[in-house]
Amino acid sequence: MNQAWLKPPIFIASLLPLAWYLWGLQADALGANPIEAVTRGLGTWGLNFLLITLTVTPLRKYSGWAWLARLRRMLGLFAFFYVCLHLTTYLWLDQFFDWTAIVKDIWKRPFITVGMTAFALLLPLALTSNNAAIRKLGGRRWQALHRSVYVIAMLAVLHYSWMVKADLAKPLLYAGLLAVLLGLRIGWRVRERNRQRNAIPPAKTRHTIPIGVRR
Amino acid sequence: MRIRHPAAIAASEITPRALFDRRREFLRASAGLALSTLVPQAEARLGPGKPSIYSTSEAPTPLKHVAGYNNFYEFGTDKEDPAQYAHALHTRPWTVSIEGLVQKPKTLGIEELLRLAPLEERIYRLRCVEGWSMVIPWLGFPLATVLKQVEPLGNAKYVELVTAAQEDTMPGVKRHVLDWPYTEGLRLDEAMHPLTLIAVGLYGDVLPNQNGAPLRLVVPWKYGFKSGKSIVKIRFTESEPRTAWMKAAPREYGFYSNVNPEVDHPRWSQATERRIGEFFKRRTLPFNGYGEQVAQLYAGMDLRKQF
Numbered sequence A: 001m002n003q004a005w006l007k008p009p010i011f012i013a014s015l016l017p018l019a020w021y022l023w024g025l026q027a028d029a030l031g032a033n034p035i036e037a038v039t040r041g042l043g044t045w046g047l048n049f050l051l052i053t054l055t056v057t058p059l060r061k062y063s064g065w066a067w068l069a070r071l072r073r074m075l076g077l078f079a080f081f082y083v084c085l086h087l088t089t090y091l092w093l094d095q096f097f098d099w100t101a102i103v104k105d106i107w108k109r110p111f112i113t114v115g116m117t118a119f120a121l122l123l124p125l126a127l128t129s130n131n132a133a134i135r136k137l138g139g140r141r142w143q144a145l146h147r148s149v150y151v152i153a154m155l156a157v158l159h160y161s162w163m164v165k166a167d168l169a170k171p172l173l174y175a176g177l178l179a180v181l182l183g184l185r186i187g188w189r190v191r192e193r194n195r196q197r198n199a200i201p202p203a204k205t206r207h208t209i210p211i212g213v214r215r
Numbered sequence B: 001m002r003i004r005h006p007a008a009i010a011a012s013e014i015t016p017r018a019l020f021d022r023r024r025e026f027l028r029a030s031a032g033l034a035l036s037t038l039v040p041q042a043e044a045r046l047g048p049g050k051p052s053i054y055s056t057s058e059a060p061t062p063l064k065h066v067a068g069y070n071n072f073y074e075f076g077t078d079k080e081d082p083a084q085y086a087h088a089l090h091t092r093p094w095t096v097s098i099e100g101l102v103q104k105p106k107t108l109g110i111e112e113l114l115r116l117a118p119l120e121e122r123i124y125r126l127r128c129v130e131g132w133s134m135v136i137p138w139l140g141f142p143l144a145t146v147l148k149q150v151e152p153l154g155n156a157k158y159v160e161l162v163t164a165a166q167e168d169t170m171p172g173v174k175r176h177v178l179d180w181p182y183t184e185g186l187r188l189d190e191a192m193h194p195l196t197l198i199a200v201g202l203y204g205d206v207l208p209n210q211n212g213a214p215l216r217l218v219v220p221w222k223y224g225f226k227s228g229k230s231i232v233k234i235r236f237t238e239s240e241p242r243t244a245w246m247k248a249a250p251r252e253y254g255f256y257s258n259v260n261p262e263v264d265h266p267r268w269s270q271a272t273e274r275r276i277g278e279f280f281k282r283r284t285l286p287f288n289g290y291g292e293q294v295a296q297l298y299a300g301m302d303l304r305k306q307f
């Protein structure tokens, strides 16, 4: 089955949040504080796309739709795209490129420090999200590098919860979703390890097998 | 439609909300014109109120933002929640009980309170702890007028304000975001200061519910959360009352919470603010620009420690 045709409409759909904010700005439909609405909205969509990207593999496994795998790179790059726009609104509309203030802010405010760390970790993933980079790094190393996406997602949720004044409901919702997505992976790993362990003959020899070989 | 007891019912209660709002908008739009004298004054209109020397000449923030972008967690934590849900608030009957360390404790109905003093228009800056600000034309009278009614005792040093927590109209109080009812407090000299206002209206009209109807506090040199909305109780105390935000995050919110660009919130800077409607941020002023009137209240205090 070839679902390649799905890619362009999903690409277009992924641009809709941006279109909404652009339209909202010129139509004055974003409320009393449009700049805050845009900064937050773009950050929220950066996080949304991170979680959507992390949903691709479980969805593929449980549905059997192999073609989903081909959307993963595009969705991940959209996460990067929205985070870049989010960072830009911060640098421009929040700080007006006052670099001393920005450096101080990144240093002094834990929620900004964490956001910036997440961005710094996201950058190499975006730069290596192409076939040439995979070939150059080799599948294994590429995969090891891209596992940092879990850390990035955790930092992003932490970033969100640290900027909130009192109502943690939304950050906790994201934390819950992320916990499920991570939990699934841990479950797979444990099962995979058990399967391999069971495939290894008699218990007597088990303790002598070096950890690395079991994988 | 026949209305049997027209005198007993406020216009705002019989007119469909949308129509009522449109009429108010019309009145407002015409207020500046000579035309306004030809329009019969609606019952809901309180203003214009006596002009005050304390008013700023800065341009007021448009009403749709003043009444559309609010922090009133009892109705939900999103800025749009209060405007969406506060119409349900019961604002009549309404009483404020004034008690604690006083000679003559009293419970005053809103009608009595409205008659205590002539209404003044006070155009004040409002600076939210979150880093945005507005300019709001309030209608009200000094809190001191109310406090003098009950003859505070000599050992009364503070006033605590308790605000409404109506479980049936306030969806937010079912969630423990803060310790309800929301309380605030002032030192007695702050409470008696002529800038400290009880507001019952804005833009010449009764207070929209989402802005703290039927009466609220306005302390323009402190962060917005000090100005409690929909007040039901004023209590005189000897020791410093613990406020709702101090209970929620003692490291982040102090009792005084004077606007101070030098003392950052632990998680964000307070050096600048975005005036609603403006693109560039402005520098935040000490005491929100009211230093000349209030700085002496804090003479000798270390405002970094007593934030």
Ligand code: HEM
Residues within 6 Å of the ligand: A036, A039, A040, A041, A043, A044, A045, A046, A047, A050, A083, A086, A087, A090, A094, A112, A115, A116, A117, A118, A119, A122, A152, A156, A159, A160, A163
């Ligand atoms: C992986 C990277 C990032 C993600 C996923 C992310 C996500 C978010 C989210 C979800 C919010 C809260 C939105 C809301 O309240 O609805 C937020 C707020 C914010 N983020 Fe980020 N963020 C990231 C990186 C950054 C970076 C690098 C900066 C700046 C250096 C930054 C600055 C901010 C600021 C200033 C706010 C608060 C906006 C406001 O209060 O108006 N973020 N971010």
